[in-house]
Amino acid sequence: MYLIKRKIMVRLFCLQLLFVFSAGVPALGIGPEPAGLGYCGIYGLREAAPELRGSDVNIAVICRSLTYVDGVPQNDYRPASGHSCFESVGFRFHDSNEASAGISGHSTAICSILFGEDVGASEAELGDFTYQGILPEANADVYEFWHFLTDYVFGQVPMEADIITASIGSNDEDWWTRGIESLVEHQGKIVVAGIGNGSGSFDPPLYPAASSNVIGVGVIDSVDANELGRRLSEFSLVYPEHSSFGPTGDGRSKPDIVAVGNFLVGDVNDADGYRPTNSGSSFSTPVVAGAIGLLVEKARQEEALADAVSVDGGNCVMKAIVLNSATKLNYWHKGQLTKDDDHSAPLDLIQGAGMLDALGAYRHLVSRLDDEDVNTAMGWDNNVVDGDNLQNSYRIRIDEGGDKVITATVAWNRHYADEYPFAAETEKDGNLRLEVWGIDVNDPGNNRLIDYSDSAVDNVEHIYTEADANYSDYELIVRFSDSNVPEDGERYGFAWSVKTKAKQSKALLSDLNADGIVNDLDTAMMFDYVLSGLQESGEYQLGDINDDGIVDINDLAILINYTNRDGENLSE
Numbered sequence: 001m002y003l004i005k006r007k008i009m010v011r012l013f014c015l016q017l018l019f020v021f022s023a024g025v026p027a028l029g030i031g032p033e034p035a036g037l038g039y040c041g042i043y044g045l046r047e048a049a050p051e052l053r054g055s056d057v058n059i060a061v062i063c064r065s066l067t068y069v070d071g072v073p074q075n076d077y078r079p080a081s082g083h084s085c086f087e088s089v090g091f092r093f094h095d096s097n098e099a100s101a102g103i104s105g106h107s108t109a110i111c112s113i114l115f116g117e118d119v120g121a122s123e124a125e126l127g128d129f130t131y132q133g134i135l136p137e138a139n140a141d142v143y144e145f146w147h148f149l150t151d152y153v154f155g156q157v158p159m160e161a162d163i164i165t166a167s168i169g170s171n172d173e174d175w176w177t178r179g180i181e182s183l184v185e186h187q188g189k190i191v192v193a194g195i196g197n198g199s200g201s202f203d204p205p206l207y208p209a210a211s212s213n214v215i216g217v218g219v220i221d222s223v224d225a226n227e228l229g230r231r232l233s234e235f236s237l238v239y240p241e242h243s244s245f246g247p248t249g250d251g252r253s254k255p256d257i258v259a260v261g262n263f264l265v266g267d268v269n270d271a272d273g274y275r276p277t278n279s280g281s282s283f284s285t286p287v288v289a290g291a292i293g294l295l296v297e298k299a300r301q302e303e304a305l306a307d308a309v310s311v312d313g314g315n316c317v318m319k320a321i322v323l324n325s326a327t328k329l330n331y332w333h334k335g336q337l338t339k340d341d342d343h344s345a346p347l348d349l350i351q352g353a354g355m356l357d358a359l360g361a362y363r364h365l366v367s368r369l370d371d372e373d374v375n376t377a378m379g380w381d382n383n384v385v386d387g388d389n390l391q392n393s394y395r396i397r398i399d400e401g402g403d404k405v406i407t408a409t410v411a412w413n414r415h416y417a418d419e420y421p422f423a424a425e426t427e428k429d430g431n432l433r434l435e436v437w438g439i440d441v442n443d444p445g446n447n448r449l450i451d452y453s454d455s456a457v458d459n460v461e462h463i464y465t466e467a468d469a470n471y472s473d474y475e476l477i478v479r480f481s482d483s484n485v486p487e488d489g490e491r492y493g494f495a496w497s498v499k500t501k502a503k504q505s506k507a508l509l510s511d512l513n514a515d516g517i518v519n520d521l522d523t524a525m526m527f528d529y530v531l532s533g534l535q536e537s538g539e540y541q542l543g544d545i546n547d548d549g550i551v552d553i554n555d556l557a558i559l560i561n562y563t564n565r566d567g568e569n570l571s572e
Contacts, residue, residue, distance in 0.1 A: 032132040034263035035233035044359035054135025060161035063107040076102025083266040085116030095144035112265035134290030153179040165289035167282035169206025177207040178422035184213035188311035192289040194281035195255040196244030212414040218243040219261035219284040253347035259284035259356040291358035307382035316493030324409040324495035325361040326354035346462040377498035386489025391479030403501040404467040412492040430490035433481035434461035438471030510559040
């Protein structure tokens, strides 16, 4: 059925959403660039905590050489460190020294997003602006890919890195992808990798992003607008042609999360110039890695947050928090193409848990500082289930009215040997299950299982479910899914939240081609969808603007109502 979902999504061009984040998108030609960082909540986070600039955070950027001679990389993997945006960055480079170092535009773009800073930047079409990357004060280590594999992965040599980010990948699992999984498990590293650039590039979910212990990142496309400023600040949905999708060959849900990927970055041919990247998972990946870097910095500042950066399970906590705080884009849906969620698939097979919300993830992390009450509406935990403690329970209470959504995420690491060829140690793996129960404090017999997530193959479980108006008290349960309890138990990271359900804008849904305006082009597309004969079938329908289960003339009428309204009005 997932293949049917993908075919429909390609055929309908993944109906677009121009979703403006609570952090706000800078006005064109004004405010910081890259503007897409604001869309994913980075600038909102920096505004809430301006002291966070990456200090004492170690980021390892893995970059592939552009040129090989007889299979030997020629070390042209480095960012253009002489560019204005890198003036204060103290890069440390790691390679084999077998060839003179060269410059890579790909590496320059990734490092611009992560570390760049330039208060006097300008671009011909945009004018003057401040260039503001995510972690301008972080320790920036740039590794040539094969050097990283041979010197650190093969030998499992300890690295200083807190976060490893890789915008490269392979179609298949191999010794080195399992070696990276082992780094995550045994050294507590956080690894973030690009999932691939979709069916248009013939990319399946790429490894290591497709690996169990790695956070795999997909890309949200820019709107199809003529103006550069709009392409850099307005975004749509995740095209399967441009962002690789799951499931993996063994049935796991990937990607884990998505982010925007079109940014203004340093130009390798002009030390003071900037150029757009165009959308790609290579550039959405450092956004997620950078956001986690800011969370790591904050967690190190507060003793109460230390469990989130612990070598034992801290990477699982960070993964759970980032996924749990993600924003669901239109048409987000777990697993297969049905009106009901698939309990055996934890994530949407194109969007993952949704779009990165860095500010939301920060609020999630620091919720432990604000309220230690067990009934808090937002929180996280680093914990273990084992033979003596088969499940852990978390109680929450929802007193206020209105439409509320409970989101909960549990993440844990799969186990691998710490020596080549890093074989999977499946006998050590536990399979966890996540449940949400409505609790009647006066009549336990009236308790009700509201939702659950129980995949047989994933090492993440995710629930996004509406609260039941009949209950104020809830219990979230993390437990083993079956009778197989590993000897050492299973450590996990857990995050949960309760929020008012977001309402989707019918105006935004009407912009079918994502060019920022509803006009005759969208009307023609909708006519095609209606005439294609999609009927009510119990399946989840893309293009169903009024959410009645059918793509029909009523959806067309809604679209016509919004015709010729520009992007600034589409949120109404």
